[in-house]
Amino acid sequence: MENQILSDGHCPECLQKNIKSIFQENITNGYWECPTCNLQLQMLAPNHLGILDERGTGKLKPITYDKNRWGERVLIRRPQFEGDDCIIKNLNELNDYLATF
Numbered sequence: 001m002e003n004q005i006l007s008d009g010h011c012p013e014c015l016q017k018n019i020k021s022i023f024q025e026n027i028t029n030g031y032w033e034c035p036t037c038n039l040q041l042q043m044l045a046p047n048h049l050g051i052l053d054e055r056g057t058g059k060l061k062p063i064t065y066d067k068n069r070w071g072e073r074v075l076i077r078r079p080q081f082e083g084d085d086c087i088i089k090n091l092n093e094l095n096d097y098l099a100t101f
């Protein structure tokens, strides 16, 4: 089985700094966004969370990601939100991607 990173709504960037920050819904674009570092994610079928390659605005609704409703999801990355190549396989790969924006 391929390696992957799951998120239950806690920001994977902040978790590495021991900060427990849960995604909230952005007011304008409907993406999920970390209220601490403004990482943006898009909910994608079947069970993915796509990490966008730009930060959000920090204008958030008081709605947090509900893991009981949306579950733990596989983190994927740009440039394409499709295909196995987009699955982030480990923390090194995640951090390399996060360093690009």
Ligand SMILES: [Zn+2]
Pocket (backbone or CB within 6 Å): 011, 012, 013, 014, 021, 034, 035, 036, 037, 038, 039
């Ligand atoms: Zn964060």
